[in-house]
Amino acid sequence: MRKQLGAIRGVKVGDKFRYRAQLNIVGLHRHFTNGIDYIKSRDGKILVTSIVDSGRYANNMQCSDVLIYSGEGGNSPFNKLKPTDQTLERGNLALKNSTEAQTPVRVIRTFKLSKSSCYVYYGLYIVEHLSKERGQFGKMVYKFRLRRKAGQPEITFKL
Amino acid sequence: MRKQLGAIRGVKVGDKFRYRAQLNIVGLHRHFTNGIDYIKSRDGKILVTSIVDSGRYANNMQCSDVLIYSGEGGNSPFNKLKPTDQTLERGNLALKNSTEAQTPVRVIRTFKLSKSSCYVYYGLYIVEHLSKERGQFGKMVYKFRLRRKAGQPEITFKL
DNA sequence: TAGACGTAGA
């Protein structure tokens, strides 16, 4: 399985996929459930390769080039464990490192229409800011602001 | 998605698949995690269409035309809930009904070789007997004995 | 071995 930062050969912005398994196969995002995928860089720091925004967390879903993405852990509205403060490790740490390194992050967003849904590759983003806020369950949540790199095709849907 | 008893057009005995998602796509087995898939027949009884033997439960893995398949619920060695007696509902009830109706069941078995694995379609089986035993956790477990229908191709592997 | 924005069907 490919592990790399940036664009994936053969995958175009706007490409659609039915299952997370397909994202894995083409190399866009290796995990089946994790929202944040990352690799270890030469200097030992982990950097984000891709994120999937399925709409489970309280992310900003505006139709703009800016995406607010919640960190992982402790606050999923659907898991049954009791909420906890998010920690700066694993995916969250990788997103912080990516903010500093300004490396490109592949963004995949879920598009829902009535009962069906698909994953859409939105292209490359840069993490430009992170903040720590109190989430809906009263616990600390990381919020990452990603901005879409300029010059990429618009995403359009045939309805 | 197709819901039917018996063979699936276009799928041959011995066909191999990487993911449960693919079993769903071709119509062999609709569930992503459930081991037992079933439909409601004309007279209102539920009948098994297919089972997946992933080796999670304590099934009989002999290389023969007989497969002992454990019922679902209460005794998965990997779930963290406390073991309970299995009940004759859902998949277990459907398997019992299939025993009486002698309807064909598609069998998919996991084949593991070192770290990789795949799902192999073994063809059609008939459920010929069920029993209730005390399982490894001291709780009651249904055991279903399935026999492969005669006249189907042998399964071979290139190693 | 655990953790994670999975899936479909009842």
Add this chain to the structure above:
DNA sequence: TCTACGTCTA
């Protein structure tokens, strides 16, 4: 809403 023989990486 819940259950269920998922599936990957660290």
